[in-house]
Amino acid sequence: MVEKIEFFTAGCPRSQISEKNLRKALQKMGLKIDFEGIDDPKQHEAAGVNAFPAVKVNGEIKSKGAFLTTDACVEILSEYK
Numbered sequence: 001m002v003e004k005i006e007f008f009t010a011g012c013p014r015s016q017i018s019e020k021n022l023r024k025a026l027q028k029m030g031l032k033i034d035f036e037g038i039d040d041p042k043q044h045e046a047a048g049v050n051a052f053p054a055v056k057v058n059g060e061i062k063s064k065g066a067f068l069t070t071d072a073c074v075e076i077l078s079e080y081k
Contacts, residue, residue, distance in 0.1 A: 002033055002080040008044055008054040008064075009037040015053040018068035022055065025073030029081070 007022060009015035019037050026033055047056065051065030055076060062076045
């Protein structure tokens with residue numbers, strides 16, 4: 001079960017589109033989990049994230065440095081359903 005999602009962004013267009021796709025995936029799956037893009041370098045470092053965009057689900061990094069399509073996000077989140 002998805003309890004917490006963290007989305008790490010550098011503010012680049014690839015990160016912005018990936019964040020929108022993650023929101024679409026949540027809606028498509030009927031999951032009501034809110035998250036915010038984290039763009040603070042200190043938080044990135046503390047979380048061990050060094051490539052963007054990155055997604056952490058329940059404390060586990062599931063993707064980093066890759067453009068995320070809606071389908072890719074659904075695949076990531078399906079592991080927790």
